[in-house]
Amino acid sequence: MKNVFSQSMRRARVVLAVGLAVVIGAGCSFSDSSESISDSISSPFESSSNSSGGGDEGTAYRSDVVDYTVAYVKADDDAAGGSSAGFRNGLGRVATEHAVSNWEEDPSTYAGIGQGLARADVPEDRLDSVTRDLVGDHVGRIQIVESEYRAFAVR
Secondary structure (H helix, E strand, O other): OHHHHHHHHHHHHHHHHHHHHHHHHHOOOHHHHHHHHHHHOOOHHHHHHHHOOOOOHHHHHHHHHHHHHHHHHHOOOOOOOOOHHHHHHHHHHHHHHOOOOOHHHOHHHHHHHHHHHHHOOOOHHHHHHHHHHHHOOOHHHHHHHHHHHHHHOOO
16 A cells, blocks of 8 residues: 555656646746646546556556646647657656656657547647657657557547
8 A cells, every 4th residue: 555655646746747847848827837737637646546557667657658748738728738849858857757768769658648649639630740749750659659549539
């Protein structure tokens, strides 16, 4: 029980840090962005219970990428939410928190982005442009993002 609680607390800190980084990185005032970010971040206890997979760190990393992507996209009314460089910097911070050293090559990163875009309700007609803004033109990465988006999008 203590392990689940400490994992939930760590996740809450990560989500809070990512949310604040999104607000600061987007250049928004806190009052303008706090509502959309708080709406997009689920309870850390709910997130932990749904994603911990028995303590699997890879699953926790992907879950935090999903949460970060949702917060990032929802931080602004524009579907991209800000600069792609800012998004990648934030992903780097999430990866560091999980000791993922080569997140750019980790398929979990792109699966999490796809799930996050679906959870953030990015319209399908914007998926290609938002995906390319966030991950570049790497065909394999785009395929993972779009596949996960379609698997998790509510129709």
